[in-house]
Amino acid sequence: MxxxxxxxxxxxxxxxxxxxxxxxxxxxxxxxxxxxxxxxxxxxxxxxxxxxxxxxxxxxxxxxxxxxxxxxxxxxxxxxxxxxxxxxxxxxxxxxxxxxxxxxxxxxxxxxxxGAIRSCIGMVEPDRPGSNPTWIDTAAVQDGDAYVINGRKWFTSSADGASFCIVMAVTNPAAENRHQQASMIIVPMDTPGVELVRNISVMGEKGAGFFSHGEVQYTNVRVPNENLIQKEGEGFRLAQERLGPGRIHHCMRWIGICERSFDLMCQRAADRKITPKSTLADQPVIRSWIAESRAEIDASRLLVLECAQKIDAEGAHAARAEISMIKFHTAKTLGQVLDRA
The missing domain is CATH 1.10.540.10 (Acyl-CoA dehydrogenase/oxidase, N-terminal domain)
Incomplete structure (x- = not known):
């Protein structure tokens, strides 16, 4: 190390x-x-x-x-x-x-x-596919020196206890290019009209605080124009800039989960006796699982590091193909290693 x-x-x-x-x-x-x-x-x-x-x-x-x-x-x-x-x-x-x-x-x-406060980001909506960030209903209408936001977001990770949310909302509905219709606006969570409706149960766990995924209602929420990040219509571009490096963070976190699972799998194989003179590690199928897991984890790590290097050198946009690849490949590795462990 x-x-x-x-x-x-x-x-x-x-x-x-x-x-x-x-x-x-x-x-x-x-x-x-x-x-x-x-x-x-x-x-x-x-x-x-x-x-x-x-x-x-x-x-x-x-x-x-x-x-x-x-x-x-x-x-x-x-x-x-x-x-x-x-x-x-x-x-x-x-x-x-x-x-x-x-x-x-x-x-x-x-x-x-x-570390004095926490935050969240509101993009996914109940009635729209989370895989298509250009198709959202939440709207922000300019009214003098403020934006008035109406809409509902869900699976807003860590909304419970967050101080502010970066909300993706439509500001330019007439724009022909759907990628230029939405903007990102900072919304303090104590603003009148912001309601944490519930923490959504994910795989049977509602969680609390940081470990939660909230459904948030925005009803006539007024925030100053100065809370707009960059310019109107820049929301999709900013989302891509934000989410690109985030894939690295998540994928390397998954590899960390894989490594700990791998350690536990090896320890269990070595310790668990199946006869007075043999352990699980003596079984060919278990050895095969361990070998396959080791190779898959190492391969995933190399893919992620290659992607990180390209982002550092050329930016997230240049590495968009690599970003997509590590996301599905590392997720697949995680599932396989956990199943074996």
Whole structure:
């Protein structure tokens, strides 16, 4: 393991993973109190949000460097949050860092980078396919010095307890190009008219706080024009810029899950006796599963690192084919490894 990765691995194994039973038992209040203490320790050790510029407490890591950190943190569902590297905040930090106005950076970005607040992003809607971000109903109509937003979003990850949401809304319905109809607008979650309707159950778990996916209603929500990110009609472009690097984060997190599952699979194979003189590891099919898993994990990692390198060198748009490839390939690997484990 590279020297710069070892501190992340050690902290995760010794401090973070022991807290996982609190998550599994839905003891959210105690969990968040414990995580807040760990986040302060992370800051003191200089491990906080390494993708951030040095002047903001990070290490100015390139995407290909951060990929290794993300893999390690992915070994625990608590890992990224503890180090302030969690989605959706990391994507919103990157978006506002590159495209936010000075006031937006001061008001929303700075406390987000410091870990003082959380955020979310509202794109998916109940009556529209989540795979088509150009077809949405939520609308933002300009009224003097404000936008008035009406619509409903769901599967808004971490909306519960978030301080603001970056909402994708139609501002230019007459634009012939559907990719230029929507905009991204920052909406403080305490704005009148914003209602967290519910936390949606995902695979039987509703969750709470950061570990949740909310349904949010926007009814005559007024926010100042200055909360518009960039220009009207830029929403789809900004979404692509935000989601591209996010695929790297998610894919490396999945590889972290694969690696921990692989370790557990190997340990189980070595320990589980099936006769007085043999273990599961003596079975050819188990050995085959282990070999196939090792090859698939390593192949997925190389694909993701190649993609990260291209994004660093040429930008997310140039790597869009690679981004699509790692998304489906790594997800497939994750499913196969977990099934075997």
């Amino acid at each position: 590279d020297n710069h990765l070892q501190p992340y691995f050690d902290f995760l194994e010794k401090e973070v993973i022991p807290l996982e039973p609190l998550l599994l038992n839905h003891q959210y209040d105690e969990l968040y109190m414990s995580l807040d203490k760990l986040r302060q320790q992370v800051k003191k050790q200089g491990l906080w949000a390494p993708y951030l510029p040095v002047e903001h407490g990070g290490q100015s890591m390139a995407l290909i460097e951060f990929a290794g950190v993300s893999e390690i943190l992915g070994r625990s569902p608590l890992g990224h949050y503890t180090f302030n590297c969690q989605a959706p905040d990391i994507g919103n930090i990157e978006l506002l860092s590159h495209f936010g106005s000075d006031k937006q950076k001061q008001t929303f970005l700075k406390p987000l980078m410091d």
